[in-house]
Amino acid sequence: MSLTAADVAEIMKILEGSGFDEVLLEIDGLKLSMRRGGAPVTDGSAGAATTSMAATAAAALDPGTPKGAAALPPPPKPGASQGREAASTDPTVQDVTSPLLGTCYRAPKPGAPPFVEVGTVVSEATVVAIVEVMKLMNTVRAGVKGTVTEILMRDGTLVEYGEPLLRIKKAG
Amino acid sequence: MAIRRILIANRGEIAARIIRTCRALNIETVLAASEADRDSVPSRLADRTVCIGPARSSESYLKVETIVQAALGTKSDAIHPGYGFLSERAALARLCESQGVTFIGPTAEQIEAVGDKLRARAAAEGANVPVVPGAAVESVGAAVLEGRRIGAPLLVKAVGGGGGRGMKLVERLEDLPAAVELASAEAGAAFGDARVYLERYISSGRHVEVQVLGDGKGEVVHLGERDCSVQRRYQKLIEETPAPGLQASLRGALHEAATRFAARLSYRGAGTVEFLVDRQTGAFYFLEMNARIQVEHPVTEAVTGIDLVAEQIAIANGTGLRRELANIARTGCAIECRVNAEDPANDFRPSPGVVREVVWPTGEGIRVDTHIQPGSRVPPFYDSLMAKIIAHGPDRAAALMRLQRAVAATRLHGVASNLPFHAAALANPEFQAGGVDTGFVARLLAARPSMEMAAHG
Numbered sequence: 001m002s003l004t005a006a007d008v009a010e011i012m013k014i015l016e017g018s019g020f021d022e023v024l025l026e027i028d029g030l031k032l033s034m035r036r037g038g039a040p041v042t043d044g045s046a047g048a049a050t051t052s053m054a055a056t057a058a059a060a061l062d063p064g065t066p067k068g069a070a071a072l073p074p075p076p077k078p079g080a081s082q083g084r085e086a087a088s089t090d091p092t093v094q095d096v097t098s099p100l101l102g103t104c105y106r107a108p109k110p111g112a113p114p115f116v117e118v119g120t121v122v123s124e125a126t127v128v129a130i131v132e133v134m135k136l137m138n139t140v141r142a143g144v145k146g147t148v149t150e151i152l153m154r155d156g157t158l159v160e161y162g163e164p165l166l167r168i169k170k171a172g
Numbered sequence: 173m174a175i176r177r178i179l180i181a182n183r184g185e186i187a188a189r190i191i192r193t194c195r196a197l198n199i200e201t202v203l204a205a206s207e208a209d210r211d212s213v214p215s216r217l218a219d220r221t222v223c224i225g226p227a228r229s230s231e232s233y234l235k236v237e238t239i240v241q242a243a244l245g246t247k248s249d250a251i252h253p254g255y256g257f258l259s260e261r262a263a264l265a266r267l268c269e270s271q272g273v274t275f276i277g278p279t280a281e282q283i284e285a286v287g288d289k290l291r292a293r294a295a296a297e298g299a300n301v302p303v304v305p306g307a308a309v310e311s312v313g314a315a316v317l318e319g320r321r322i323g324a325p326l327l328v329k330a331v332g333g334g335g336g337r338g339m340k341l342v343e344r345l346e347d348l349p350a351a352v353e354l355a356s357a358e359a360g361a362a363f364g365d366a367r368v369y370l371e372r373y374i375s376s377g378r379h380v381e382v383q384v385l386g387d388g389k390g391e392v393v394h395l396g397e398r399d400c401s402v403q404r405r406y407q408k409l410i411e412e413t414p415a416p417g418l419q420a421s422l423r424g425a426l427h428e429a430a431t432r433f434a435a436r437l438s439y440r441g442a443g444t445v446e447f448l449v450d451r452q453t454g455a456f457y458f459l460e461m462n463a464r465i466q467v468e469h470p471v472t473e474a475v476t477g478i479d480l481v482a483e484q485i486a487i488a489n490g491t492g493l494r495r496e497l498a499n500i501a502r503t504g505c506a507i508e509c510r511v512n513a514e515d516p517a518n519d520f521r522p523s524p525g526v527v528r529e530v531v532w533p534t535g536e537g538i539r540v541d542t543h544i545q546p547g548s549r550v551p552p553f554y555d556s557l558m559a560k561i562i563a564h565g566p567d568r569a570a571a572l573m574r575l576q577r578a579v580a581a582t583r584l585h586g587v588a589s590n591l592p593f594h595a596a597a598l599a600n601p602e603f604q605a606g607g608v609d610t611g612f613v614a615r616l617l618a619a620r621p622s623m624e625m626a627a628h629g
Contacts, residue, residue, distance in 0.1 A: 026247070101224045101238050103245060134237040134267070158245030160223040161232070162207060 008032070094144050095152070095164035102131040102138065104159045106151070114155075120148045122168065129153065129165050146170040175250045175274060175489055179204055179243040180218065181264075182254030183233065184557060186465070187214035188543045190252050193481040202246045204239055206232035208551040213543040222246060227553045233257045236264045243273045250274035250488060252481075256555065259464040260287055276488040278440045278463045279388070285437055286461040289331050290369065296458040299436040301429045304448065304457040306371035315352040318370050319345050325373035328355040332363035339406070341373060376451040376609045379403065379459075380415045381444045382430030383472045385483055387492045388440030394427045395472050395480075396502050398444075402597060404520065404613045409590070410597060411468035412507040413475055415449075416568060416606030422454055433461065442469075442484050451609050467510065467560070470541060474506035474564035505568040507575050509598075511542075513556040515588035524552040528586035533578035537564040537571070550587050558589065568606060572598060596620060 011032070015023050025032040098104065106114040106129060116128050122142040129140040150167040153159055177200040180187050187203060191214060194201045203218035208227035215221040222242050225232030232238070234257060243251050251273055253259035262283040268275035277283070286292045296303050305322050308331070309315040319326055319342075328351050330338030338359045340351045352368060360366030378401045386392040399415035400408045415423070430445035444466050446459040469480045478500065487493070514520045527548045532540040542559035544550070550558060561578050565571035576598045579591055600616055602608055 101222060101245070102241050133241045134271075136237065158222070158242075161225045162223055 092170050093149070094146070094168050094170055096128055096140065096142055096144075096166050096168060098129075098131055098153075098159040098161060098163045098165055099140060100131055100133060100138060101161045102133040102159065103156060104153045104165060105130040105132065106153065106155045116142075116148050116151075116166070118148055118151060121171075122146060122148060131159060140165060142168060144168055144170055145172075175199060175485060177202060177246070177248045178250045178252050178276070178485075179239070179246060179248035180214070180252050180254065181233065181239045181242075182252070182257055182259075183209050183212065183214060183543075183554065185541045185543045185559060186254040186467075187212075188217055189541050190254065190481055191217045193479055193485070196479075197482060197485065199485070202242070202248050204233075204242045206553075208549075208553055213545055213548060220246065227551060229257065229553060236261065236267055239264065240267045240271055240273060243268075244271060248273070250276050250485075252276045252484070253464065255464050255467055260462070262287070274488050276441070276484050278386075278443065282437050282439055283463050286443075286463050289329065289333070289460065290367075292460055293458070295436060296433055299429075299433045301433050301458045302456065304371045304374070304459075306369055308367065308369040309352065312349045312352050315348055315368075315370060316345075319348045322370060322372050324348075325375065327371045327373045328352055328368055329371060330355060330359035330363055330365070331367035331369060332359060332365035337406075338362060338368075374448055374450050374457070376611065377401075378415070378449040378451055378607065378609055379408075379446065380418070380426060380449050380456070381446040381462075381466075382426055383466075383469070383480075384430055384434045384439065384443050384445060385480075385487065385493060385497060386434050386437075386439035386441065386443065387487060388438060389492075390435055390438045391493055392431050392435040392439060393493055393497045393500075394431050395476050395478065395497075395500060397423065397426055398468055398471055399607075400468060401608050401610050402603070402612055403610055404617075408468065409510055409613065410507065410594070410603075411471055412505065412568075412571075413471045414502070414505065418449075418607075419454065422449070422456065426456060429456070429458070433458065439463075441487050442480055451607075467557070468508055470539060470560060470562045471506040471508045474537075474539065474562055475502045475504055476500050477503075504564055504566045505571040506562060506564040507568075507571050508560050508562045509575065509579060509594045510557055510590075511559040511561060511582070511584075511594070512590045513550045513558050513587045514590055516590050516593040518588070520590065520593075522552065522556045523588035524550045524556070525587040526550075527558075527584065529583060530585070531581075531583040532559065533561060533581040535574065535578065535581075537574050538562070538578050539564070558584075558587075572604065 123145050124143055126142045127139045128142050131138045131140060146168040148166055149169045153165040178194055179202045180190050181204050191201045201218040203215055203221045204224045205215050205221050206225055206227050207223055210223055224238050224242055251268055258264045260283055262280040265275045265280040265283055285295060290308050293303050307318045309318055324345050326342045328340040340355045342348050342351045355368045356366045359368060380397050380399050382397045383395040384392050396413055397415050398411050398413045400411045402410035426447055433445050434443060442465050444462045447456045448459050449456045473480055513523045515523050527544050529546055530544055539562040540559055544558045563571045563575035563578055565574050579594050582591060597603055597616060
């Protein structure tokens with residue numbers, strides 16, 4: 001399987017026209033990850049502001065790409081904590097983080113409306129997400145009173161322990 | 173399907189060690205790390221790190237479901253469990269099997285068969301491998317009867333224990349009832365299994381173990397033995413291969429017994445069969461089998477030139493055993509020191525902290541397996557192993573000299589280490605002569621009280 005420059009350009013076009021801000025593609029040993037540059041996307045209304053796009057392709061199994069023969073490790077990878085945006089220093093803002101590693105869901109079941117959206121007013125006990133570990137569903141609660149300002153998780157994807165799921169502007 | 177991405181469910185030097193082989197094989201690595209290890213060297217070496225939970229291992233490294241979920245979520249084909257943590261937990265192997273993730277290790281059934289000391293003893297007897305005279309005891313009354321039959325001194329062991337945990341030495345038969353009751357209560361609390369058994373205590377024994385590889389279909393090869401008699405409270409400190417001064421016939425008998433034992437289980441993967449060799453009689457007895465890669469595997473790699481982690485992955489891939497493995501030549505001698513963050517001047521108390529400065533030794537025949545660099549953290553939550561220094565030479569004297577120089581050349585500041593212990597042990601005439609028994613460390617420390625204070629825990 002090979003991917004030509006034209007294919008990559010086509011994928012970029014599709015991404016730009018879509019509501020997503022990141023594409024991770026894996027085909028037979030080829031890994032392609034694309035991300036929109038610039039500000040984090042807040043909700044589904046994407047596409048307008050971001051024009052720059054960074055594309056990096058790595059042929060993981062290409063023997064011509066040595067994957068670090070050096071004995072000493074490189075400095076920390078910026079991508080090592082991907083999906084982990086720096087928590088806001090604003091004291092009126094609080095991130096709800098995942099209490100465990102698992103698959104996160106924004107809704108109680110497929111097709112159902114999400115627990116919360118941007119703008120939803122929550123209390124400490126409001127359920128905001130589910131994190132599944134081997135068929136075991138763990139509910140995540142807001143833990144704070146306020147208004148949801150950002151959804152940081154992607155439905156159905158792996159979240160790590162401590163990874164921010166959404167951001168809440170604290171009330172009063 | 174060939175393994176292309178491996179989730180490493182471990183930390184420390186063994187995580188770094190596994191990543192090294194994966195890179196050589198062009199296999200991607202995902203490190204499952206606790207919060208305390210997010211910024212560790214293995215985390216930087218891995219292609220990706222996922223945080224599986226807080227520092228406490230019961231909330232992270234010991235969570236079977238989380239580890240398998242991490243493998244599924246990162247699309248890893250296989251899990252390498254390293255040693256310790258979940259490496260010998262049948263539940264992990266079983267969950268991997270049901271989820272279509274390759275477990276790099278033996279089957280769940282094999283882990284269970286060797287993890288239960290009584291079943292392992294029975295399997296050894298079935299394979300015509302000698303076991304230490306002993307028996308399981310159901311009650312204190314039965315223990316007294318058995319104790320009389322076997323004779324003192326005796327060891328009371330927990331069926332569910334291992335690595336020396338839950339063992340009691342009984343010198344006189346009249347002390348047996350109290351020891352059995354205490355051992356049973358402790359075993360129940362520590363392992364959730366109150367069963368104990370008695371074994372004759374061998375007063376002067378050597379710990380000699382045999383490295384095996386099995387294809388899971390009944391074919392097993394051995395890669396020689398390792399002598400791990402330099403132990404402090406059953407914790408190995410120095411290991412070497414070949415075991416010095418063993419008669420050729422005894423050495424051969426050990427290799428054959430280990431191979432027979434593993435073949436009877438149709439053992440899959442890398443494993444180690446441990447024996448106690450009676451120094452007085454030259455008789456040997458099966459102790460247990462470790463169903464994983466061992467800390468001390470590098471000495472075997474040094475003399476055979478084999479990458480044991482690569483062989484584990486090949487077996488997990490279903491490629492079977494390479495034909496060459498059956499007749500592999502073993503060249504020279506290799507000795508390993510475990511460098512722990514513990515203070516020999518303070519009863520070997522763990523010494524966690526930040527390593528301010530470290531210079532690991534280099535030179536001909538020297539290998540260092542470590543995850544410690546300047547600035548590295550030694551967290552208090554895990555074992556204190558910082559590095560293994562391995563020296564290989566054409567003969568034992570050469571290997572020993574290289575290791576002594578390497579230990580002396582190591583610079584380590586910020587945390588206390590057991591390097592002074594190693595310097596003393598390697599220079600000791602008894603160790604230099606070779607073939608010490610498992611009482612060596614206690615004798616060494618008694619003769620050098622400055623290295624260990626009188627307060628024994």
